[in-house]
Amino acid sequence: MVKKLSKFALLAIMALLLCACERVEPNYAGVLMENYGKSGKEDFSVVSGRVWTIQPGSELYQVPLFEQRGEFKSPVRLKAADNTEFSARPTYSYRVSKDRAVDVVFDNKHIGYGDDFLTSVEDNVLEPRIYDLIKEESRKHKTDSLMADGGSLSFERKLEEIISQEFKKRGFTLITFSAQLEFSNKVREKIDSRNEVNTNISVLDQQILEQKKRNELEELRTQQALIISRGLTKEVLYAKFIEKWDGKTPLYGVAPEFLHLTK
Known part of the structure; x- marks a missing residue:
């Protein structure tokens, strides 16, 4: 009986140890939080391979380093500089900067955990910020300039530059961005x-x-x-006539008037 209990206890301990050990997946950044993060960023570190999380207050965040894609679920209502209303349905792609993985986890750990971590970051941090930036930028452009040839493309490039800088501050690298502007038939x-x-x-x-x-x-x-x-005075005409006439060829018809001047 004692041997059976000991074997059961051993199996239980092994199961507990296995549960307390996690492995950082390939192409993921492992960020380990210890001591419940009470000491701030000092309690966060980048880890790899097998990680023990048995200690109370320890938690492993696995942050994907491959490209992520986001899309606004509903159109964003905007106004141009001339107060014309239009909409946009932004799409974007990004990845977490590997050297900023600790910052990403530390700044957003209160938002989500596990597979839904980055989705929560998109919904609660990235997309609200994109909305604010696109709304602010749209107020600087008139409708006819946005609808002119290359107007929307120029607007999107400017937005991409601004959003890229914002993502960089938060530890993300923006890969692509498209505002996908939409105007009503009435405006068109x-x-x-x-x-x-x-x-x-x-x-x-x-x-x-x-x-x-x-x-x-x-x-x-x-x-x-x-x-x-x-x-063209008479004198000029006479001079031109003399230049052309050789003085010998008979003149038929009425003689020019100037011939009567030389008697």
Whole structure:
């Protein structure tokens, strides 16, 4: 009986030890919290391989180092600088910076644990911050500039730069970001109508400029004709006639007037 109890106790101890030992998975960063984290970041360390968590107050966080993808579950309502409403449905991807794994766990340990740790961080930290940044940035742009060729792309690039800096502060590396802007049909029709008016005005301006240039050209031609006509005096015409006439060829018909001047 005693031997059976001893064997049972031994098995129980072995089971307890196995439960108290965890292994850090490949491509994960193991962050061990000790002493319930009472001493702050000093109680957190990066570990690998098998880790003993039997000591009270110890907890192992396994932080994935591979790419994570996030997407807003519902559209974000925004306003442009001209007070036009539109929406966005941001998507993004990121990874935890390995050298910042302790910071990520220490700053967010109160949010979640286990497989849902990063999902909780996305829902409670990353996406609310993205929302604030995209809302702030949208107020700096007018609707027509956002809808113009390359306008939304320029807006997204600026946002990606800002969000990347924010993620870096928190120990994450932003890999991709897309705002996916959406405008209502009413807004699109309004912008299309405005663009059509601007196009027509541009065409009219070009036509006015072209006609102005034509008028200027015609005026120059008129002035040139006047100058030439004023310069063609009788004496000039006579001189040109003499240059062409060899003095021998008979002149038929009425003789030029200047011949009567030389008697």
